[in-house]
Amino acid sequence: MPQMLRALRQRLVPPGAVCARTLGTPVPSAATTLVDGRAINFFFTRKCNYACKFCFHTAKSSHVLSEADCKRVLRLFREAGAVKLNIAGGEPLLPQYHGLVGELLRYSKQELAYESTSIISNGSRLTSQWFEAHSRHLDIMGVSVDSLGHVRRAAALCREHGVLFKLNTVVTALNVHEDLSPLVNETGAMRWKIFQVLPMGGENTGAAATRGHDVAPLLVTAAQFAEYVARARAGVSDPSIIEEEDNATMQARPRRLHSMTE
């Protein structure tokens, strides 16, 4: 079955995106979906309301997959054996996508019978109306947190609507000395993924950097990253919720099909 999924991935490569902040996973810029065994990451757009200096999958394309094409992709992967769906971007919960994402979650759960659905978001445009309308088809909401922001509100919405909550953090020179563990404890996150900021030529570093930002001043060493993770492990109530990925791990992953919904 994984072979079928790999074949599908090669066929289904419309312009897409991955949120560097939240997934920490380099993928070919035209790839839409990554697969590991029975889980898929689905990227229907690269558009985002943020312009993070460390973003390594920037909005090179304004393409947004149509609802019909989104459903076709999700159906083909389901038929090939995928059971876990994670929707990412870009930012998948920009207001103009609220209806689309809600419908994709409903379609995936009700008609395709995906076992689990999740979203990775920067958390900036979540609304209680969206949760009221669509959270019954959502199992996990992942929100990026590199410092304080929309996190408390997102966690509260998840609690209120019975959606599991997880956090992702990209460690940069700007936050490497911070300790977010009290916030993580407060939100009751079921998982905290911590990534070392990753330079990628043509995306966030060098002359071809898409937004003209060079991530170089934000880089941290492996030792600094390890220190951050150690502090985080010492601070959280349950260290087993932490999963870290340094640059070496992430750079080893581009060709590896994997799950971000685990």
Ligand code: SF4
């Ligand atoms: S929030 Fe938007 S700009 Fe920031 S890393 Fe994610 S996709 Fe890139």
